[in-house]
Amino acid sequence: MRLNAYLNFDGQCEEAFKFYEKVLGGKIEFMVRYDEMPEGNTSAPELAKNIMHVSMKVGDTMLMGSDAPPPYFQKAQGMTVSINTDKPDEADRVFAELSEGATSIMMPIGETSWAQRFAMFVDRYGTPWMINCSKPM
Template identity: 35%
Template sequence: MLVQPYLSFNGRCDEAVKFYQSAIGAEVQMLMRFKEAPDQSMVPPGSADKVMHVSLRIGDSLVMASDGGCSGTAAFSGISLSLTAADDAEADRLFAALADGGQVTMPLAKTFFASKFGMVTDRFGLNWMVMTGQQG
């Protein structure tokens, strides 16, 4: 069994994809726009060029997303994505990149369970936890 997150950016998916490519090295595996849907009667008005589906490879994981209904504000309440960095320097870089235009909710610091751990809400309202592996 495999569980994969599916995020809805409500009209800001292209912007989010570009941000995650730059900030954390996300790679687009597949991208389909609403104008490519075989049944155009199901396409929200004015959203032909919006993202119907995108698959992003982030490290060893696949995260999927879309513009959803292309209206309103994205709401990611109650969920966080967790990034495990190879070392403290990578954790620092990832955290700073995700915090750009966002809000730090817990500064990146040493904890009892990791040499670095912190939480940030990015510019799209998505919550992230960044950490290095467990301490020995």
């Protein structure tokens, strides 16, 4: 069994995933627009160029997402995408790049009682993130 985060956007999915690909060193493996769906697709014409589904490999995990049709889009609540690194300088770099233009920084990157580095923020696309670099045992 595998669990994957699936992010919903309000028209910025492609832009967000290209940004995440660059910052996280991922690789977009699949991206399809609403207008590329097989016959019988009944999505609204204004959604034609929006992303119906995207999958991006990051390390040994998969981050997925889509542009939710307007009646179904809701801002992310009650969840956070967690990034765990082994190196403090990698945590610092990811925070600096991923939090650029953040809508909210609840905890800037810094040392805590449990971590060499920890941060919590909501990025410019509305995705809540945590970055953690644990202290050695």
